[in-house]
Amino acid sequence: MAHDDYKQMLAAQSLGALDESEARTLEVHLASCEECRLEIGDWEETAAFLALDAEPLQPSPELRARILSSISTPMFERLRWDSEAAKVIEMPTVASRPASHWQAWAAIAASVLFVVSAIGLALMWRQNNENRKEIALLTNQSEQINRELNEQRDALTILTGPGARMTALAGTKMAPTAHATLAYDQTGRAILMTKDLPPAPTGKAYQLWFIAGGQPLPGKVFHTDRSGTGTLKDQIPDHALNAVFAITLEPEAGVEKPTGEIYLKSGS
Amino acid sequence: MQPNPAQVSDVDLLHAIARRDEQALASLYDRYRLILFGLTMRILNSREEAEDVLQEVLLQVWRRASDFDEQRGKPFTWLVTLARSRAIDRLRVLGARQRLAESAAAEASDEISDAALDAYNSERRAIVSSALSELPDEQRRTLTLAYFDGLTQSEIAEKLDTPLGTVKTRMRTGMSKLRALLGKQLDNLH
Numbered sequence: 001m002a003h004d005d006y007k008q009m010l011a012a013q014s015l016g017a018l019d020e021s022e023a024r025t026l027e028v029h030l031a032s033c034e035e036c037r038l039e040i041g042d043w044e045e046t047a048a049f050l051a052l053d054a055e056p057l058q059p060s061p062e063l064r065a066r067i068l069s070s071i072s073t074p075m076f077e078r079l080r081w082d083s084e085a086a087k088v089i090e091m092p093t094v095a096s097r098p099a100s101h102w103q104a105w106a107a108i109a110a111s112v113l114f115v116v117s118a119i120g121l122a123l124m125w126r127q128n129n130e131n132r133k134e135i136a137l138l139t140n141q142s143e144q145i146n147r148e149l150n151e152q153r154d155a156l157t158i159l160t161g162p163g164a165r166m167t168a169l170a171g172t173k174m175a176p177t178a179h180a181t182l183a184y185d186q187t188g189r190a191i192l193m194t195k196d197l198p199p200a201p202t203g204k205a206y207q208l209w210f211i212a213g214g215q216p217l218p219g220k221v222f223h224t225d226r227s228g229t230g231t232l233k234d235q236i237p238d239h240a241l242n243a244v245f246a247i248t249l250e251p252e253a254g255v256e257k258p259t260g261e262i263y264l265k266s267g268s
Numbered sequence: 269m270q271p272n273p274a275q276v277s278d279v280d281l282l283h284a285i286a287r288r289d290e291q292a293l294a295s296l297y298d299r300y301r302l303i304l305f306g307l308t309m310r311i312l313n314s315r316e317e318a319e320d321v322l323q324e325v326l327l328q329v330w331r332r333a334s335d336f337d338e339q340r341g342k343p344f345t346w347l348v349t350l351a352r353s354r355a356i357d358r359l360r361v362l363g364a365r366q367r368l369a370e371s372a373a374a375e376a377s378d379e380i381s382d383a384a385l386d387a388y389n390s391e392r393r394a395i396v397s398s399a400l401s402e403l404p405d406e407q408r409r410t411l412t413l414a415y416f417d418g419l420t421q422s423e424i425a426e427k428l429d430t431p432l433g434t435v436k437t438r439m440r441t442g443m444s445k446l447r448a449l450l451g452k453q454l455d456n457l458h
Contacts, residue, residue: 017421059301063323064294067327
């Protein structure tokens, strides 16, 4: 594709309106073309002004407080309240100076109040920490669900697209129980779903290959989760739609030619 | 027209946010909440979802203000692009816009259209609205379907039952006209 062809795509990209494969091709071009990078900045600025076409609306008054409390550093964390800090406060002893009975009782009452307050504050601090952990956990879960939903949506888009096809990949001797499905449409948009692949060792990842005319063309690399499930979106090169698909174990950054063992392979 | 000179600039606010100044985030929110909420509402059609996304956007600004590079764009563009992209992501996760439209229909009557935009932003809005009204309907529709509904050119072609090549041309021509119409005013707008 020529430089001018990419320039024609910039306005659409600023509106997020390119199809995935076009957007990806353009991203590769942008990485090496300063002129287009500068120009897309102008288009993005124009696109952003479309936001002013929306009717301005007032969010609920609580939203402001919600946002500020979510970014605010907890007070107790700022004070670095901890048991070590508490130890440096030395309480004067009643016996250290002459005191009347009421003074002694007042000092004891103040000490008791201090201890009770300290315990209260420590409990609140602990509760606050637990809440933060809980929120972090729920946020993780929610992100995971969003990711899965997105993957399912992508798979569905491909499977309902024109000329959709599915190819099964079977485990080789390296992973006899593993299996995978590659769904793709006639534009080459593809999604791979694997099951029961052993976790890749540190520094390694699985890589997809399209073997056309005896030549392996590199696809993307991916990892699996603990259950051996992995998902990968990729673009099959134009002339490799009828290729044999294979998955090898490779260095994490991916390689241009396969170097590792084949773990999964489609029928030839 | 220029923003109120007595006001701290957007760039300075972002720098302050990068230094963990909570008040600066509050000021940025106060300055743009009407525009950003209007935008997320137009995309998502649901107060609950739109507020949720707006909260995410401000959190992202809080975490990523130090990534903002004024050489590469203006704060308004950065902020709006972030909000639009988050809202479109949410729209895709939610899937069916119709489902939201149903639940929003009941809320629509409660919406408060806020005329309390400051003079500077009201002026910017009027300029954009006038520029958009000068585009032919089919070009304007192509731009708004992409921007507010998150549709790709192929999806727009399918929805409007129009050849893909025509949609591409309309989008390119529409954006070029919009850029020219806003023209020099863009610099004054910021």
